Amino acid sequence: MSLIPCRSCERPLSKDAKNCPNCGEKRPTKHKKPTDYRRLGKLFLILLAVYVVAIILSKALDLKSNTSSSNSSDQEAQRQERDRIINIEVESEMTLRKFLKDSDSAEIRNQNEYCGEVNSKNAFGGYTGFKRYIASPTLVAIEGENMSSSEFQSAWNKVCP
16 A cells, blocks of 8 residues: 655545545545536637627727717817917017017007007107007007008908907
């Protein structure tokens, strides 16, 4: 009679014994259990269901991404329009400040692209009060200064929204 060590308690165990006399642990059998095809079939069905759900979700997300890409193109167009307006306003303000006698004292309000209102000091150092202006890279016109009021009004109506 040959002895082998128990897997749990490492004490000697007979090869013919079904359980360890010390700890009661069952001795593993040498032959393999037969394959359970029902269990494998269930596992295969579960994996197939997960795969189908993943495909359905990916299609749904693609549809959402297509609509979001059209939304993102709308947002991109809005952002570009906003950037264009900001560039025009900055360029207009820089041109206006170059035209004024004391640009550091100028207050600008209600600016909308090339048009707005400015209050700045005149040659005598006094503030003139808020006056409408049109300032583009080629022309600066301040109401009552460098063109008649009728000419200014017609230019204002054409240029200013």
